[in-house]
Amino acid sequence: MEEEVKNDKVEQLVFLVQKRVGKPMSVNVTQAIIESFGIREIDVQNDYGFTSISNLSQIVYKKILERYSNKIPLEKSNIMSIKLTKEDIKDFFKDYLIGIFYVFPIFFQVFCVVVFGYSLWVYSDFNILQSTSAVIGVITSLVLTGGVVTVISKQISFYWNHKNNKMVFQTTVYLIKFGLKLLFFVNAVFVLLSFLLEFFAFQMAILSGIYSLFIGSMLLMIAPLYVFKERIIIPVVIIVGSVFSLGLKVFTPLYIYFTHWIGLGFVVLILWLYLVRFFKKHNAYDPSYTVKDVKREFVVYNNYVYFFYGMLFFLYVFLDRIIAWSLHEKERFLYFIFFEKDYEIGMDIALLTYLLVAGVFEFGIVRFAKLLDRLQSEVTLSSIQNYGKGFIDNYLGNFLLLLITSGVAFIIELFILYSPHGYDAFFEIKLNSINRQVCIIGSLGYFFFSCSVLNVLHFFTLGQPQIPLKSILYSFVINLVFGLFFSRFFSYDLSVVGFLVGNVFFMLFTSYHLYKFFKKMDYYYYASF
Numbered sequence: 001m002e003e004e005v006k007n008d009k010v011e012q013l014v015f016l017v018q019k020r021v022g023k024p025m026s027v028n029v030t031q032a033i034i035e036s037f038g039i040r041e042i043d044v045q046n047d048y049g050f051t052s053i054s055n056l057s058q059i060v061y062k063k064i065l066e067r068y069s070n071k072i073p074l075e076k077s078n079i080m081s082i083k084l085t086k087e088d089i090k091d092f093f094k095d096y097l098i099g100i101f102y103v104f105p106i107f108f109q110v111f112c113v114v115v116f117g118y119s120l121w122v123y124s125d126f127n128i129l130q131s132t133s134a135v136i137g138v139i140t141s142l143v144l145t146g147g148v149v150t151v152i153s154k155q156i157s158f159y160w161n162h163k164n165n166k167m168v169f170q171t172t173v174y175l176i177k178f179g180l181k182l183l184f185f186v187n188a189v190f191v192l193l194s195f196l197l198e199f200f201a202f203q204m205a206i207l208s209g210i211y212s213l214f215i216g217s218m219l220l221m222i223a224p225l226y227v228f229k230e231r232i233i234i235p236v237v238i239i240v241g242s243v244f245s246l247g248l249k250v251f252t253p254l255y256i257y258f259t260h261w262i263g264l265g266f267v268v269l270i271l272w273l274y275l276v277r278f279f280k281k282h283n284a285y286d287p288s289y290t291v292k293d294v295k296r297e298f299v300v301y302n303n304y305v306y307f308f309y310g311m312l313f314f315l316y317v318f319l320d321r322i323i324a325w326s327l328h329e330k331e332r333f334l335y336f337i338f339f340e341k342d343y344e345i346g347m348d349i350a351l352l353t354y355l356l357v358a359g360v361f362e363f364g365i366v367r368f369a370k371l372l373d374r375l376q377s378e379v380t381l382s383s384i385q386n387y388g389k390g391f392i393d394n395y396l397g398n399f400l401l402l403l404i405t406s407g408v409a410f411i412i413e414l415f416i417l418y419s420p421h422g423y424d425a426f427f428e429i430k431l432n433s434i435n436r437q438v439c440i441i442g443s444l445g446y447f448f449f450s451c452s453v454l455n456v457l458h459f460f461t462l463g464q465p466q467i468p469l470k471s472i473l474y475s476f477v478i479n480l481v482f483g484l485f486f487s488r489f490f491s492y493d494l495s496v497v498g499f500l501v502g503n504v505f506f507m508l509f510t511s512y513h514l515y516k517f518f519k520k521m522d523y524y525y526y527a528s529f
Contacts, residue, residue: 099360120245224275325343
C-alpha cells in the first residue's frame with residue numbers, strides 16, 4: 001500500500017514537471033524544477049522512496065521521455081488534420097455568417113441610403129459643403145478612436161480572460177474616458193484653428209466636430225462589447241437607432257443634423273446602459289470608480305504599438321480619398337479638402353470586397369487559435385518542425401477561402417456597375433466612367449488589403465504587433481507617394497492607384513514575415529519555456 005502511494009506521488013511529480021516546462025532538456029533541468037517545488041534531499045526517501053533527488057530526477061525524466069515517444073504517432077495524424085476538412089468547411093460557413101453579422105450595421109446603413117436616401121449619419125440630399133463636413137466628421141471619429149478601440153480589445157481581453165472583472169470595468173471606463181477626451185480635444189483644436197486661420201469654414205468645422213463626437217462615442221461603446229462577445233446587441237441597437245432617427249426625419253420638422261445627432265445620441269445611451277447592466281450582472285460595476293487601480297504606465301507600455309497601429313489603420317484607409325478630394329477644379333470655399341461624389345461612389349462599391357470577406361477573418365483566426373492550443377498541449381519538441389509546416393498549410397487554406405470569397409464579391413460588384421438592374425436602377429444619377437474605374441482599381445486594392453488584414457490578425461494573435469505597425473507605416477508612405485504622383489500628374493481619381501500599390505506592398509511585407517514566423521515556430525516554441 002505504501003509503495004502504491006509513493007508511485008502515485010512520483011506520477012504526480014511527473015505531471016507537475018511536464019506541466020511546468022513540457023519536455024525538460026536534461027536530467028539536471030528536471031532536478032532544478034523538482035527542487036523549485038520545495039522538495040528537499042531529506043524528504044525524498046520518506047515521500048518518494050528514492051535515496052536522493054538525483055535518482056528521483058532520473059526516473060521522472062525517463063518517464064517524461066516515454067510519454068513523449070508514445071505520443072509521436074498520434075501527432076503525425078494530427079498534422080495531417082491541419083489541412084482543410086469537411087468539418088472545417090462547416091465551421092467556415094458558421095464563422096463566415098458570424099463575421100458578416102458583425103458588419104451587418106454597415107450593410108443596413110447602405111440599405112437605408114438606397115431605400116430612404118437617409119441613414120444614421122448620411123443624407124443623400126446634402127449639398128457638397130454639407131457632405132464634406134459630415135464625411136470629415138466620420139473620418140476623424142474613426143481615426144481618433146481607432147487606436148483606443150484597438151487598445152480596448154487588447155487590454156480588456158487580458159483582464160477578461162483572467163476573470164479580473166474589477167479591472168475589466170475600471171480599464172473599460174478609463175479607456176472610454178480617454179477616448180472621449182481625445183475626441184473632444186482634437187475637434188476643439190480643429191474648430192479653433194478653423195476660426196483663427198480660416199482654412200476651413202467655421203460653421204462647417206463645428207458640424208464636423210459634432211458628428212465626430214457622436215460617431216466616435218458610439219465606436220467607443222461598441223468596442224468592449226466585442227471583447228465580451230455581447231455582439232448581437234450592436235446591430236440591434238444600431239437598427240433601432242436608425243429607425244428612431246428616420247422617424248424624427250419623417251414625422252418632425254427638425255433639421256437633418258439634429259435627427260442624426262439625436263439618433264446617434266440615442267444609440268450611445270442605450271449601449272452605455274447595456275454596458276452598465278453587463279457589469280452589474282458580473283459584479284464588476286462600481287459607481288464610486290476611480291482610476292487609482294489602473295496603472296497608466298502599464299497600459300501605455302503594453303499597448304502603445306497597438307494604439308498607433310489602430311490610428312494609422314483608418315488614416316491609411318482614407319488617405320487616397322483625402323488626396324483625391326484635396327485636388328479638384330471646383331471652388332473649395334475655405335475647404336482644404338472638398339468631397340468628390342464620383343470618387344466616393346466608386347470606393348463605396350469597392351468596399352464590398354472587404355466587407356464580404358469579414359467572415360473569412362473570423363474563421364481564419366478561430367481556426368488558427370485552435371491550432372495554437374493544440375501546439376501548447378499536444379506537440380513534442382521532436383515534432384515541432386512539422387507542426388510549423390502545418391501552420392503554413394492552415395494559412396494557405398484560409399487564403400484560398402479569401403480568394404474565392406473576394407472573387408464572388410467582385411462578380412457582385414460587376415453586376416452593380418454594369419447591370420441595368422444594378423446601381424443605375426436605384427439612383428437618378430447614373431454611374432460614369434470615373435465611378436467604374438475607381439471601383440475596379442479600388443476593389444483590387446481592397447483584395448490585397450484584406451489579405452494584409454488577415455496577416456495582421458495572425459500577428460496580433462501571436463502577440464507580435466511590431467511587424468503590423470512597421471508594415472502599415474511603410475505602406476502609408478507608399479500610398480501617399482503614388483497617390484500624389486498619379487493624382488497630380490494624370491487625374492485626381494487616380495489617387496486610387498496609391499491605395500492599390502500600398503496594399504500590394506502591405507500584403508507582401510506581412511506575408512513574408514508571417515512565413516518566416518511559421519518557419520521558425522520551433523524557435524518560438526522553445527523560447528516559450
